[in-house]
Amino acid sequence: MRFGGIRNGALALAVATGALSAAAVRANPRPWQLNLPEGVTETSHAVWDLNMASFLVCVGIGIVVFGAMIIAMFRFRKSRGAVAEKWSHSTKLELVWTIVPVLILAGLAWPATKVLLQNKNTAGAQMTIKVTGYQWKWRYDYLDYEGRTVKKVGFMSSLAFSSNKVRQLDSGLSPYSVKAADGSNDYLLNVDHLLVVPVGVKIRFLVTGGDVIHSWWVPDLGWKMDAIPGLVNAAWTNISKPGIYRGQCAELCGQDHGFMPIVVKAVPKAQFEQWLAAQEDGARLDKAARTAQASIPHGPGQG
Amino acid sequence: MMEGQPGFDPATRRAGVRRTVIILILVIAVILGLFLSQFL
Amino acid sequence: MAHASTQGHHDAHHEAPSGFFRRWFMSTNHKDIGTLYLIFAGLMFFIGGAMAMVIRAELFEPGMQLVQPYFFNELTTMHALVMIFGAIMPAFVGLANWMIPLMIGAPDMALPRMNNMSFWLLPFAFTILLSSFFLPGGAPAGGWTMYPPLSIQGGDGIAFLIFFVHLSGISSIMGAINIIATILNMRAPGMDLLKMPIFVWTWLITAFLLIAVMPVLAGGVTMLLTDKYFGTSFFNAAGGGDPVLFQHVFWFFGHPEVYIMILPAFGIISEVIPTFSRKPLFGYKAMVYATASIAFLSFIVWAHHMFTTGLPLGAELFFMYATMLIAVPTGVKVFNWVTTMWGGSLTFETPMLFAVAFVILFTIGGFSGIMLALVPADFQYQDTYFVVAHFHYVLVTGAAFGIMAGVYFWLPKWSGHMYSERWGKIHFWLSVISVNVLFFPMHFLGLAGMPRRIPDYNVAFADFNMISSIGGFVFGASQLIMVGNIIYTVFFAKRKASDRVWEGAKGLEWTVPSPAPHHTFSVPPVIDDSLLAHGDVSH
Numbered sequence: 001m002r003f004g005g006i007r008n009g010a011l012a013l014a015v016a017t018g019a020l021s022a023a024a025v026r027a028n029p030r031p032w033q034l035n036l037p038e039g040v041t042e043t044s045h046a047v048w049d050l051n052m053a054s055f056l057v058c059v060g061i062g063i064v065v066f067g068a069m070i071i072a073m074f075r076f077r078k079s080r081g082a083v084a085e086k087w088s089h090s091t092k093l094e095l096v097w098t099i100v101p102v103l104i105l106a107g108l109a110w111p112a113t114k115v116l117l118q119n120k121n122t123a124g125a126q127m128t129i130k131v132t133g134y135q136w137k138w139r140y141d142y143l144d145y146e147g148r149t150v151k152k153v154g155f156m157s158s159l160a161f162s163s164n165k166v167r168q169l170d171s172g173l174s175p176y177s178v179k180a181a182d183g184s185n186d187y188l189l190n191v192d193h194l195l196v197v198p199v200g201v202k203i204r205f206l207v208t209g210g211d212v213i214h215s216w217w218v219p220d221l222g223w224k225m226d227a228i229p230g231l232v233n234a235a236w237t238n239i240s241k242p243g244i245y246r247g248q249c250a251e252l253c254g255q256d257h258g259f260m261p262i263v264v265k266a267v268p269k270a271q272f273e274q275w276l277a278a279q280e281d282g283a284r285l286d287k288a289a290r291t292a293q294a295s296i297p298h299g300p301g302q303g
Numbered sequence: 304m305m306e307g308q309p310g311f312d313p314a315t316r317r318a319g320v321r322r323t324v325i326i327l328i329l330v331i332a333v334i335l336g337l338f339l340s341q342f343l
Numbered sequence: 344m345a346h347a348s349t350q351g352h353h354d355a356h357h358e359a360p361s362g363f364f365r366r367w368f369m370s371t372n373h374k375d376i377g378t379l380y381l382i383f384a385g386l387m388f389f390i391g392g393a394m395a396m397v398i399r400a401e402l403f404e405p406g407m408q409l410v411q412p413y414f415f416n417e418l419t420t421m422h423a424l425v426m427i428f429g430a431i432m433p434a435f436v437g438l439a440n441w442m443i444p445l446m447i448g449a450p451d452m453a454l455p456r457m458n459n460m461s462f463w464l465l466p467f468a469f470t471i472l473l474s475s476f477f478l479p480g481g482a483p484a485g486g487w488t489m490y491p492p493l494s495i496q497g498g499d500g501i502a503f504l505i506f507f508v509h510l511s512g513i514s515s516i517m518g519a520i521n522i523i524a525t526i527l528n529m530r531a532p533g534m535d536l537l538k539m540p541i542f543v544w545t546w547l548i549t550a551f552l553l554i555a556v557m558p559v560l561a562g563g564v565t566m567l568l569t570d571k572y573f574g575t576s577f578f579n580a581a582g583g584g585d586p587v588l589f590q591h592v593f594w595f596f597g598h599p600e601v602y603i604m605i606l607p608a609f610g611i612i613s614e615v616i617p618t619f620s621r622k623p624l625f626g627y628k629a630m631v632y633a634t635a636s637i638a639f640l641s642f643i644v645w646a647h648h649m650f651t652t653g654l655p656l657g658a659e660l661f662f663m664y665a666t667m668l669i670a671v672p673t674g675v676k677v678f679n680w681v682t683t684m685w686g687g688s689l690t691f692e693t694p695m696l697f698a699v700a701f702v703i704l705f706t707i708g709g710f711s712g713i714m715l716a717l718v719p720a721d722f723q724y725q726d727t728y729f730v731v732a733h734f735h736y737v738l739v740t741g742a743a744f745g746i747m748a749g750v751y752f753w754l755p756k757w758s759g760h761m762y763s764e765r766w767g768k769i770h771f772w773l774s775v776i777s778v779n780v781l782f783f784p785m786h787f788l789g790l791a792g793m794p795r796r797i798p799d800y801n802v803a804f805a806d807f808n809m810i811s812s813i814g815g816f817v818f819g820a821s822q823l824i825m826v827g828n829i830i831y832t833v834f835f836a837k838r839k840a841s842d843r844v845w846e847g848a849k850g851l852e853w854t855v856p857s858p859a860p861h862h863t864f865s866v867p868p869v870i871d872d873s874l875l876a877h878g879d880v881s882h
Contacts, residue, residue, distance in 0.1 A: 047719050
């Protein structure tokens with residue numbers, strides 16, 4: 001396929017330039033990174049193809065237009081004795097450069113429409129996670145998994161302490177000192193509670209805002225979705241490779257807009273199910289503990 | 304106003320300017336009216 | 344010359360008023376008001392630029408070094424407002440004031456006293472806006488787009504911003520009415536609509552855009568005001584309102600606003616390129632129709648700023664297709680400029696250099712615009728530095744370079760002296776190199792995942808941010824050269840400019856003396872089609 005070819009070519013280029021980084025899944029942004037990450041979902045690959053296709057079309061047009069301009073600037077210099085011609089019109093030419101761009105644009109609109117249709121189709125999701133943006137943290141609630149309701153699994157996720165102390169004005173600490181477990185720098189891209197999800201499962205996200213508008217964005221998933229108070233937006237993903245994928249809030253939401261990252265940890269299905277069961281047990285134990293506490297009679301003077 | 308050649312006669316010009324301004328203010332009124340009609 | 348008699352009888356009241364206050368504060372003269380607008384725009388360019396310097400300094404390396412995050416948001420918000428409403432728009436109105444009457448052979452603007460008021464609202468509007476920095480809650484920090492609920496969350500800065508928008512909106516609407524009335528009624532006999540210079544055409548269309556969308560913005564921000572202070576819930580979800588509604592209203596204004604800031608620049612470029620190519624503009628009529636098509640399309644593409652708000656599929660498809668369609672008339676303009684140069688006899692004085700840079704760099708901004716129009720790709724690009732790169736390419740190397748080309752082009756006509764070509768060229772080369780060092784790496788940052796409007800970032804983004812900041816400092820500093828050159832030209836330059844100034848210059852504005860006398864065309868010029876840039880439109 002046309003875009004497949006482009007993608008393979010660019011892939012070879014990316015492999016050649018990025019040979020230093022040996023990690024199987026490059027989830028973090030890299031220094032000197034020039035392009036979108038290819039990502040780990042079907043959507044992100046399709047978007048990457050679209051990005052490359054439109055970029056190459058622009059490069060092509062640019063070569064023609066700027067080439068003509070540069071030739072004109074050398075050939076028709078007055079200092080080289082050029083004498084101005086008098087013509088100022090050509091219907092034929094003008095028709096050509098009205099119709100040809102329309103065709104090129106149609107050629108871009110077609111794949112874009114296809115990818116959009118795919119992107120918008122949240123039907124058939126096997127799992128639902130509700131994402132709520134708050135100033136300045138995210139809340140994740142697991143609503144259902146493979147047809148059954150998940151009981152009370154939900155938590156807040158905010159900037160990790162290691163980043164938070166470094167990012168204070170005049171902290172005197174170096175952003176380069178913040179390191180993830182694998183040794184990569186995750187300054188401002190690490191959180192206290194990761195969003196754990198299974199790979200190979202179509203996950204529906206219901207995205208909403210708790211106070212102001214935020215936007216939930218993980219580049220490796222291939223999309224962002226605004227988190228708007230009073231509105232529940234749906235989006236979906238199906239991650240193909242286990243790994244840790246990082247993103248940030250993408251809509252200005254106040255003073256700490258730059259400090260509410262998103263970290264998604266994709267794990268194999270079995271491992272996820274284990275994790276989920278543990279969380280549900282935890283929630284049940286918590287509740288039991290609270291009920292037990294509530295049944296202890298209060299001391300005098302306490303309402 | 305659009306097609307005819309404007310004269311250099313001050314009185315004609317004044318009348319033309321006045322007409323243009325009235326039309327433009329009506330246009331603004333219509334836009335604001337349409338806008339408000341969405342919320343009233 | 345056709346109308347040498349026009350300048351022949353200078354009686355006393357035809358000269359500029361003698362007192363400084365009378366001349367500059369009570370002026371009804373289109374040239375003096377144009378000068379005021381241009382000086383004001385220059386001042387705002389440096390105030391907005393100073394904010395940009397602080398922003399780039401904070402982003403110079405990862406970690407917070409200079410300002411608190413909230414103040415950073417105040418700076419990004421105010422930088423945008425000052426540059427858009429204070430620098431770009433008034434500069435274009437100033438050029439319109441100076442040049443439109445000269446280009447169509449009118450003695451002055453149609454409504455000279457209203458013209459004075461249009462200008463003098465601006466200093467008050469910006470005093471209100473900039474004074475919000477000293478409020479207890481600080482300046483508005485919710486972005487120039489003022490999206491609720493965030494924008495009405497802070498202190499009273501937003502009220503100052505809203506009143507600023509009202510004042511400068513009234514100023515823009517009055518200016519637009521004046522320009523339309525002038526163009527439609529004040530043309531000299533023989534100056535048919537389709538013989539008008541393209542700059543006049545683009546301004547006519549721009550003025551209609553202003554009249555159509557400024558009232559909408561005024562309405563939108565007033566609803567914001569009542570939401571904050573009078574208990575309404577237009578945009579408050581808890582009260583049954585809809586935050587996305589504001590975005591629709593805002594971008595219904597905002598997208599035509601983008602074209603308000605670029606169409607007059609198209610006009611300037613369409614004057615400069617034929618002059619220094621010594622060849623008529625290619626496809627004059629196509630240029631006019633393309634401008635009109637762009638203006639029409641600008642009303643039906645607003646939601647491409649909102650693709651990630653969860654619009655229904657049908658809406659996203661419609662706005663994607665409509666947005667892509669804008670590339671067609673814009674392409675026609677670019678192709679016509681290139682073809683105008685083809686077969687010409689080119690020289691590269693400073694205005695031409697800026698015009699050539701405009702065509703290339705604005706087109707790069709257009710390319711990223713096409714990429715952004717593709718909805719699924721926009722889901723990645725939206726609200727990243729890729730967008731920041733895109734709109735700075737169209738606004739700085741587009742609108743601002745257009746203004747710089749125009750200022751160098753017409754400065755000899757205004758002042759009667761030639762500017763320093765040597766320093767003009769130094770200014771150009773420093774600007775064009777540094778502006779690319781400043782904005783090009785932002786494409787990479789955005790693609791790699793850096794969101795916009797953040798004061799601090801991961802170390803992976805450090806290298807390109809540092810490069811970008813260095814470019815920013817050089818670009819900012821090199822603009823001082825232009826100020827120096829203008830001051831030199833106006834007050835100290837010895838070399839007199841001829842009436843025609845440029846060898847290839849055509850049009851009525853070049854038939855009046857340099858400097859242009861206080862009053863011109865008191866008697867209508869006799870229009871000889873061969874004097875006009877676009878006299879021959881038989882095809």
